[in-house]
Amino acid sequence: MLLSTSRPKPSSPVAGAPLFPQPLRLHGNGVERALRCRVLQSPLAGVSDRIFRELVRRWAPEALLYTEMVNATSLELGHGRLKLEDLATEAGPIAVQLFDHRPAAMAEAARRAEAAGAFLIDINMGCPVKKIARKGGGSGLIREPELAARIVEAVAAAVAIPVTVKTRLGWCGGGVQAGAADAGAVRWCRQLEQAGAQLLTLHGRSREQGFSGRADWAAIAAVKRSLVIPLIANGDVNSPEAARRCLQQSGADGVMVGRGTMGAPWLGGKSAAALDGRPVPPTPGPAERLALAAEQLQALVASRGERRLLIARKHMGWTCQRFAGAPQLRHALMRAATPAEALELLARAAAALA
Numbered sequence: 001m002l003l004s005t006s007r008p009k010p011s012s013p014v015a016g017a018p019l020f021p022q023p024l025r026l027h028g029n030g031v032e033r034a035l036r037c038r039v040l041q042s043p044l045a046g047v048s049d050r051i052f053r054e055l056v057r058r059w060a061p062e063a064l065l066y067t068e069m070v071n072a073t074s075l076e077l078g079h080g081r082l083k084l085e086d087l088a089t090e091a092g093p094i095a096v097q098l099f100d101h102r103p104a105a106m107a108e109a110a111r112r113a114e115a116a117g118a119f120l121i122d123i124n125m126g127c128p129v130k131k132i133a134r135k136g137g138g139s140g141l142i143r144e145p146e147l148a149a150r151i152v153e154a155v156a157a158a159v160a161i162p163v164t165v166k167t168r169l170g171w172c173g174g175g176v177q178a179g180a181a182d183a184g185a186v187r188w189c190r191q192l193e194q195a196g197a198q199l200l201t202l203h204g205r206s207r208e209q210g211f212s213g214r215a216d217w218a219a220i221a222a223v224k225r226s227l228v229i230p231l232i233a234n235g236d237v238n239s240p241e242a243a244r245r246c247l248q249q250s251g252a253d254g255v256m257v258g259r260g261t262m263g264a265p266w267l268g269g270k271s272a273a274a275l276d277g278r279p280v281p282p283t284p285g286p287a288e289r290l291a292l293a294a295e296q297l298q299a300l301v302a303s304r305g306e307r308r309l310l311i312a313r314k315h316m317g318w319t320c321q322r323f324a325g326a327p328q329l330r331h332a333l334m335r336a337a338t339p340a341e342a343l344e345l346l347a348r349a350a351a352a353l354a
């Protein structure tokens with residue numbers, strides 16, 4: 001059991017004073033964990049690999065980061081182990097996020113993740129991808145609350161570290177008809193709490209909404225009021241100001257940043273500084289972005305070979321934004337056939353800025 005959620009009222013923040021002077025403590029099943037940073041970096045499949053996490057850490061050294069989601073059954077079959085490799089050597093807290101619909105496979109995967117150095121285990125009950133939800137994993141578990149509870153119980157019994165769940169407001173609805181959706185979300189989240197989840201992260205959209213519309217922070221507030229365990233608000237936290245507003249509106253114990261960090265790994269650190277009352281670091285300018293893009297590309301290629309260029313292209317496209325010539329540069333980068341060609345383009349763009 002957890003929990004120390006004491007904090008000043010987010011509705012009356014004092015400039016310069018930290019919004020959350022105390023760390024968030026999760027007692028686990030024998031191994032306690034303390035979250036010193038109230039801004040969490042979301043799991044992003046295909047994005048939040050080790051190299052991305054290392055960039056995020058530069059701005060947010062104490063933030064809880066997540067692996068990309070790991071399929072428990074695949075892990076059993078020997079695939080996906082790469083995502084657990086070297087966790088123990090990574091600086092700062094890393095949660096391993098698991099998904100599956102089989103309690104025993106989830107428990108076994110959680111044991112492996114704990115042995116690999118996971119800070120905590122997070123269960124994905126929010127992924128809207130059809131292939132996953134149809135099989136009963138990710139957001140599919142929202143429609144199977146009894147199975148979801150059995151999964152939480154099995155995982156919590158398997159490990160000593162805390163077990164958390166990341167989910168959505170519901171399977172369908174959301175947006176317009178708030179009140180009714182809130183009641184469903186409250187019931188769903190309380191079931192997860194009763195099953196033994198020690199913290200929930202709630203994305204303020206339903207499965208049906210996917211990533212469209214606006215995240216409903218008021219619905220998150222309704223859930224927060226009904227829970228004893230801490231709640232992290234997620235959805236549309238795209239700036240330090242949004243982080244503050246989201247906390248004020250939701251009363252949550254922290255926020256999780258997601259898509260806003262793609263091409264902007266500094267967002268979590270900037271938001272954390274704002275909540276802590278520290279000076280907010282400046283957003284890197286064009287030259288720094290180009291250097292970062294080159295560094296990320298080189299690290300990706302060094303770790304996994306030239307075929308990582310495909311992944312690097314995505315990151316370069318997000319990072320090379322908002323400066324003169326950026327659209328043309330992105331266009332050329334998407335067509336670069338080799339990492340060397342892409343690096344040459346980045347170097348030329350940097351020289352043109354100087």
Ligand SMILES: Cc1cc2nc3c(=O)[nH]c(=O)nc-3n(C[C@H](O)[C@H](O)[C@H](O)COP(=O)(O)O)c2cc1C
Pocket residue numbers: 042043044045046047068069097124126127166203211215234235236237238256257258259260
């Ligand atoms: C490319 C991408 C990959 C994602 N992968 C995961 C994942 O592996 N696990 C998960 O729980 N959520 C995943 N999400 C959802 C995000 O973690 C987050 O909940 C969502 O984007 C809402 O936050 P935002 O509005 O700040 O982006 C993913 C989202 C995107 C866009």
